[in-house]
Amino acid sequence: xxxxxxxxxxxxxxxxQAVSFWCDPISGHDTLYWYQQPRDQGPQLLVYxxxxxxxxxxxxxxxxxxxxxxKGTNSTLKIQSAKQGDTATYLCASSSDWGRRNTLYFGAGxxxxxx
Amino acid sequence: QQKVxxxxxxxxxxxxxxxxxxxTFSDGTSNNFRWYRQHSAKGLEVLxxxxxxxxxxxxxxxxxxxxxxxxxxLHIREPQPSDSAVYLCxxxxxxxxxxxxxxxxxxxxx
Numbered sequence: 001x002x003x004x005x006x007x008x009x010x011x012x013x014x015x016x017q018a019v020s021f022w023c024d025p026i027s028g029h030d031t032l033y034w035y036q037q038p039r040d041q042g043p044q045l046l047v048y049x050x051x052x053x054x055x056x057x058x059x060x061x062x063x064x065x066x067x068x069x070x071k072g073t074n075s076t077l078k079i080q081s082a083k084q085g086d087t088a089t090y091l092c093a094s095s096s097d098w099g100r101r102n103t104l105y106f107g108a109g110x111x112x113x114x115x
Numbered sequence: 116q117q118k119v120x121x122x123x124x125x126x127x128x129x130x131x132x133x134x135x136x137x138x139t140f141s142d143g144t145s146n147n148f149r150w151y152r153q154h155s156a157k158g159l160e161v162l163x164x165x166x167x168x169x170x171x172x173x174x175x176x177x178x179x180x181x182x183x184x185x186x187x188x189l190h191i192r193e194p195q196p197s198d199s200a201v202y203l204c205x206x207x208x209x210x211x212x213x214x215x216x217x218x219x220x221x222x223x224x225x
Contacts, residue, residue, distance in 0.1 A: 003158075040217065091159070108157050
């Protein structure tokens with residue numbers, strides 16, 4: 001069974017440039033998460049979807065970040081006008097159930113550097 | 116708001132010796148505890164999930180949970196150099212959202 005796939009693996013930008021990250025979750029997983037992981041810190045939830053619906057995007061900086069999952073499968077996270085503070089690894093995860101016992105499966109992440 | 120702290124920040128252990136990692140949390144109603152491992156340039160891999168006080172073993176990995184002491188630990192039996200990685204603790208409560216610690220960097224010396 002294929003795992004969670006993310007691309008690109010690395011991105012280097014100048015401040016003010018835009019970038020998109022793509023995620024293909026495990027087949028059949030209805031819940032998809034995007035996390036931001038700054039260096040030497042734990043992941044911080046940005047947004048998560050159940051099917052195509054956004055369930056919680058309260059931690060997503062809405063002025064520059066957007067995320068979509070139009071068909072309830074693949075997802076794209078976009079940063080408009082990147083800032084140096086956006087430098088981090090962006091992780092996508094998926095799960096097949098909900099509640100206390102759901103396990104999140106992660107992709108390898110996209111490492112973003114904003115110069 | 117839930118706070119999750121891990122200690123030590125870094126740990127070096129000789130191959131074959133037991134490695135013990137600690138995680139404290141602030142919300143005593145938490146009921147979902149996970150240990151993940153993160154190898155450099157790789158995604159997070161779940162090691163052990165525990166939901167009630169006591170012990171849960173998954174192969175060489177054993178988690179101990181004591182909610183009264185707001186503490187969950189991970190013990191790695193007979194660690195190998197390939198176990199060198201960052202180990203992350205994640206905790207959630209009634210809203211099921213995981214709150215993560217900053218990790219312990221574990222180095223296993225041959």
